[in-house]
Amino acid sequence: MNLQLVFVLVGTTHSGNIGAAARAIKNMGFTELRLVDCCAHLTQDAIARASGANALLQQAIRYQTLDEAVADCQAVIGTSARDRHLSVPVMACRNVAEELVFEAQRTSESIRAAMVFGRERSGLSNEEMDRCTRLLRIPCNPDFSSLNLGAAVQVVAYECAQALHSFSVDTSSLSDTSDDDIGATGEAMQHFYDQLYRIMVNTGFLDPDNPKQLMRRIRRYFERNRPSSKEINIFRGILSATEKPFPPKKKEP
Ligand code: SAH
Numbered sequence: 001m002n003l004q005l006v007f008v009l010v011g012t013t014h015s016g017n018i019g020a021a022a023r024a025i026k027n028m029g030f031t032e033l034r035l036v037d038c039c040a041h042l043t044q045d046a047i048a049r050a051s052g053a054n055a056l057l058q059q060a061i062r063y064q065t066l067d068e069a070v071a072d073c074q075a076v077i078g079t080s081a082r083d084r085h086l087s088v089p090v091m092a093c094r095n096v097a098e099e100l101v102f103e104a105q106r107t108s109e110s111i112r113a114a115m116v117f118g119r120e121r122s123g124l125s126n127e128e129m130d131r132c133t134r135l136l137r138i139p140c141n142p143d144f145s146s147l148n149l150g151a152a153v154q155v156v157a158y159e160c161a162q163a164l165h166s167f168s169v170d171t172s173s174l175s176d177t178s179d180d181d182i183g184a185t186g187e188a189m190q191h192f193y194d195q196l197y198r199i200m201v202n203t204g205f206l207d208p209d210n211p212k213q214l215m216r217r218i219r220r221y222f223e224r225n226r227p228s229s230k231e232i233n234i235f236r237g238i239l240s241a242t243e244k245p246f247p248p249k250k251k252e253p
Contacts, residue, residue: 002110003100005160006032007153008069010128011119013039019049019057020150021117026053028157033060034069034114049150066116066128067190074183075100075113075226078124078132079156081146088224090135093156097163099134109182115156120149130219131186133226184232192232193219195239 007025012018018041022033033056035041041060050057063069070076077096078088091099104111116132118124129135138147138155147155184192197215200206206214227235 001101001104003104003164004032004110004112005030005100005157006034006073006112006114007157008034008036008066008114008116009038009149009153010036010066010116010124011038012117012149013120014149015039015041015043015046016049017120017149018060019046019051019053020148021153022046022050022053022057022060024150024154024157026056027154028161030157030161031056033057035060035062036066036069037064038062066131067186070114070116070131071185071187071190073112073114073186075103075111075134076116076132076186076223077113078116078118078129078135079152080118080123080129080135080137081152082123083137083142083145088129088132088135088220090137093136093138093159094163096134096136097156097159100160101163103183107182111182112185115153115160117149117153117156127216130216130223133183133223181228181230183226184229188229188232189222189226192222192236192239195236195243199239199242 007021007030009018009021012021012035018033018035018038025031025033040046041057041062046057047054061069077100080090083090100111100113115136116124116128118128124132136156137145138152140147193215196218197206200214201208
């Protein structure tokens with residue numbers, strides 16, 4: 001099983017929280033931190049809170065958008081203190097961790113999953129949550145459910161580490177998907193959405209001046225149950241066929 005977890009912080013404003021996240025990630029045996037539109041991350045405060053996880057902190061890669069940060073990931077797990085009812089399923093932390101391990105166990109390919117954390121004040125935006133294949137909530141006091149960012153990273157990293165080291169099920173009877181059919185990456189999904197958008201505009205189905213919520217709804221539909229890489233290639237093949245001129249009809253013999 002090859003499951004690689006990357007931890008993504010979005011819009012963090014207190015560098016100490018980035019340091020605390022780096023420490024939590026290293027404590028649990030993970031190695032990769034990505035930062036989207038965050039404050040400076042090599043401050044004294046961050047280094048102090050990283051407390052020995054300095055290399056991981058220094059190697060953190062900065063991105064401008066969430067899309068760029070998760071382009072190479074097959075699964076994108078958004079974390080939220082709120083139990084919001086979007087169409088992407090909200091799952092308890094442990095269940096998400098177990099599902100990731102389950103997915104990784106049934107394929108020989110390596111799977112990269114992003115665990116995405118929001119801003120200290122406002123969390124993730126609705127648009128950012130739309131980019132997620134799952135939403136994760138750490139179950140806690142319903143009247144006081146917002147953890148400190150570093151603490152949230154700690155709990156999620158802990159649950160994932162536990163699932164990775166102890167969770168093992170016989171997957172043979174549970175899935176009919178073949179071993180080499182792993183989830184499509186964010187980049188492949190984006191190409192699909194771009195192509196679909198282009199076709200909808202060219203056919204007049206979508207008015208680019210008045211797009212309403214169409215693309216967002218379509219995106220949510222596909223992210224809820226993200227297709228595998230083979231499946232998305234089939235969809236893209238069908239779309240490409242509609243973009244080509246039709247070949248002349250064969251004459252009857
Ligand atoms: N006021 C914000 C909370 C921000 S806390 C809100 O209501 O969304 C900062 C981040 O820590 C969140 O965006 C989320 O990534 C994580 N977090 C905090 N508490 C959490 C919880 N109970 N479950 C999952 N993630 C949590």
